[in-house]
Amino acid sequence: MAAVTLVLGVDGGNSKTDVAVVTGDGELRAWVRGPGSATGPDRAAAIVADLVQRTGLDLSDATGGCHLAGVDLPFQADAVRAALARRGVVAEVANDAWALLRAGAPPSAPAVAVVGGAGLKCVARAGATTVEFPGLGWQSGDLSGAGDHLAREAVRAAARAEDGRGPATALVDAVRGLLGLPSVAVLAERLLRGELTERDLDGLVPAVLDAWRDGDPVASALVSGLAEEIAVSARAARRAAGASGASGASGAEGRADWTLVLGGGLLADPAGRLLAALPTDLWDEFAPSVVTGPPVAGAVLLGLDRLGVTGRDDDVRRAFRDAEPKVLP
Template identity: 35%
Template structure:
């Protein structure tokens, strides 16, 4: 059975996890699923979208879409429906190889990490559209999901800034009149600092230099290796270099950094405060480029690091934001970002405000 008469397929894909929800026009969540991260730079667009397809198939199956079994397959007709955001309305089920797929939902709303450049958005839009999951497809960077989740549903405020600090950092905003501003958000390559991954690398760098005498003493040199059951930073470096400890586990250093910073360690505190300063800088630039610096503007904080409200990070951020953007109003968004993707889908469908309220209640 298809769901095309009413359903939206909402996708929020970050570096480490993907959430998918199937939502009807009334704001009821019909099915949902969670999968791994979305990393086209590492595996290529098609393979990354294949990974999305596995999670999408689970969500559609949970929603009762009988044809969902073929969703994870690549389209039999290369490029079918690609490029315009519109897929054909008839044909056999996805993955059968007999022609263009039948859309299973009315609209696909996908907010994705690593869709940082317009060219990347176009490539992912083409790949998603070719799958034929929905009649129309919209792709945006995942920062816009945080922005939409934070904005009110009645349209009373349509301008705002979202700043995300999770595995990486990003910032995007809109002026409410069609103008947007964003950063490339490609890590150090594009001038970014921090995020969970960046902070972990910095903490290990300072720990290594403290242990070997090149840098200032810091408790990080003792607490970071202890976390892994090791007795020295040297042993930790060796384990990471030789592959005895997977590099993926480096993200565990970030909570240690915050614990050490909370205990007053000067090196750790300086790192956390620098992260807050960098986020403020992104927000200030976004507000300035959008002409919002002198206008009361909501600033929504999202991502696993920012939304955790670590006192040192959050308090330093709010203090510095008040200095550099006095009219900005910070607010932490704790709802899952897939809510923002789904709200964008309901917006596209022209759903009534009561539908959005029902959807928010589901994720409250």
């Protein structure tokens, strides 16, 4: 009996890491989920290698692709690849935005992908041309994340409102109420002492979006600024990938040619709050594709692409839709 070709796909972010294995026919053989791997290369590789082992499959000859948040530059990808190899896992390594893009658009389609979760990342592909903005933060011209950015700016605005340096905002009560603190000043002190971390502020993000929806001017400025950054990044990535080379079109025709793939906790929010804040004229330039399923489906589809296997997109998406990951500690 001929050996079954296996494809390994990994998608890792701040909150979780998914490892999945499919056959060359698109059959889902394993799907396990563990802790977040947006860490240093050795820790990320250890998490991924452990999950790979716990699939229970022999993946020594599998085609593998490992897509992780925080892998933004070639030297980071090289470090993770080497750390994986030391643990017996051979895989291509790239940012998780590439898995999202493939999950939401076929390989033949010119597309831009924006991940909006804790971080913010934008990539684009048109034919053989690829574009990736670093997403490192202020030092590479980027916002310091998406959810992280909103949480930090909410604290900043609340602190200024509390002491009179800034306009009044509902974010003061949101910040105080999140952790049951008497003041924003106490939050600052506890962060400085290390009694709290920025991860403790994650719950502020839905509060900021709700305040925006309720018309709070300060929250509206924060959310609108993030939405505008997403639109600016998508348009710049499209230009850099060579829109004229792909279609030379604009308006309705350009929309048909280019897809904007959106995903991550903020952009795949079932309430659609950040999506609703995006500039409406963006949809004159892009056809939207919001990925609500697991981006690891895109990771395995990229593996199938490397094998030259086509026509399995629907099978793979259906397999993940009908399954649940085995969640591991």
